[in-house]
Amino acid sequence: MQLFKRIAELYAQRAQLPLEVDQLRLLERRYLDFVRSGALLSAEQKQRMSAISERLATLHTLFGQNVLHDENEWQLVLGEDDLDGLPDFLRTAASQIAGERGLEGRYVITLARSVIEPFLTFSARRDLRQIAFEAWSRRGGQAGPNDNRPLIREILILRAEQAALLGHDSYAAFKLADSMARSVEAVDELLRRVWDAGKRQVVVERAQLRHLARAEGMNGDLEPWDWRYYAEKAKRSTYDVDAAEVKQYFVLSNIVGAAFETASRLFGVSFTARADLSSYHPDVRAYEVHDQEGRHVGLFLQDNFARPGKRSGAWMSSFRVQQSFAGSVSPIVLNNNNFCKGEPTLLSFDDARTLFHEFGHALHGLLSRVRYPTQSGTAVRQDFVEFPSQIFEHWMYEPENLRKYARHYQTDAAIPETLLQRLLASRMFNQGFATVEYIAAAILDIELHSQPTSSTVDVDEFERTALAVIGMPPEIAIRHRPGHFQHLFAGSDYAAGYYAYLWAERLEADGYQSFREAGDPFDSTLAARLKTIYSSGDSRDAMELYIAFRGREPTTEALLRQRGLRGEASDASLSAVVAVPKI
């Protein structure tokens, strides 16, 4: 506590101290971190705070283990007769998984997102889709030794108590007080506006899917295990985009090359393979990063493939962060993906987007040029941290990049121009679904974390009620149900923070709009201004950084436009943009 006393003294005199911007920020951040961990509380309260933190850490770990258990445990074993509709890549992957599990000659579907999502998209067997979907939706939320629901109840109570001790009305209020959004109200305003627009779009999409399903002879209502399947068909009939065909043009090594070249053109860095460096697994690739003058910038590692026991999803992490305070320290950054390994590995359009996304985070770590390690790279407010990653995705969609890097895995032919145009147009497709499944989860997150201290939550009932109140369309499932909502419960980083992706999307859509306005995706002036955001880490305020790049605060219009959503129902000016072209 001697340290906090000293920091509090300095904090009190900060206006008089000769501090540079990053130093003042560091002082304020340190003070705030102490206060938010309970430094101003009584001895008794502090003891309670640390007991809560300790218990939460245990609960978070257990939560993640339960999800991993359910994902690994469950399998759907299929024979040749059960493969209706499944494209080759999925058959190959399912056969490989079967082999790994000692079931040679069969096909195994697991609950890893990279397997279950394509299965739900392509399997023509409605009965199997239902079985798989229900298992996927239940994971972490079934009675038994791996049930996460009791853990969630305890986590929510402890977090609410933590927030109350620190003088906040709820955990959400506590969490958002230290964010770029600053308040629950600001988050709510954004979520509700985009939710309404998403729901209006779902009405349009549902009509189209129902029509298709009826034409195929399906009776009864669309169910959540039907949506992806018919959406894929509708996408094909509207845009003539066949995901299996598209995949043949997205070879992993080419897309990695595209990401590297984009970074090079925008920010002047180059990537050299270092096969001589061995890592923790033979699948991991190491690259040395240099700047334009050939100086060492850092190391970049990529661990791209799914394997048994590996956490699902995609993420970036650092083995070492950049700083210049204790000598000149270069960053060592890791990207993880969970692609199905193949010969060669082929990606879906969305996998390629994910790769660019995580690489955007990696650049945030690699381009960092700050003095203090605690301000380095991605150490920014959580609703700002997705901005550098999400804006980078736009360059994956740039036709210039696609023409060069989307090449057929056998013939090396560039992606046909018509397919490319249809692919880009199809990005607007199914955005009602995507918006609704995500925002429902973001709203549920805020609601769960807005509960007062003493309330005990029946998780299933709470979920049902919350979704009923917002009028969740019955054919669409929430993207993460509480039992496996790892963002919220396998750690506290994204608790009351799942909205952050949309918050960042507003920044990213609005920010990329500036390159559109300039008429050049590699406009050097804008790229230099954007690089400042990647290199500044948390050494400056996020909104200040954004305004320095964009010239003003962000607005929501570009976000709605990029999702193909209508703003207000009465807003006729947007109707030209949302008309679905038949290409």
Ligand SMILES: [Zn+2]
């Ligand atoms: Zn991210």
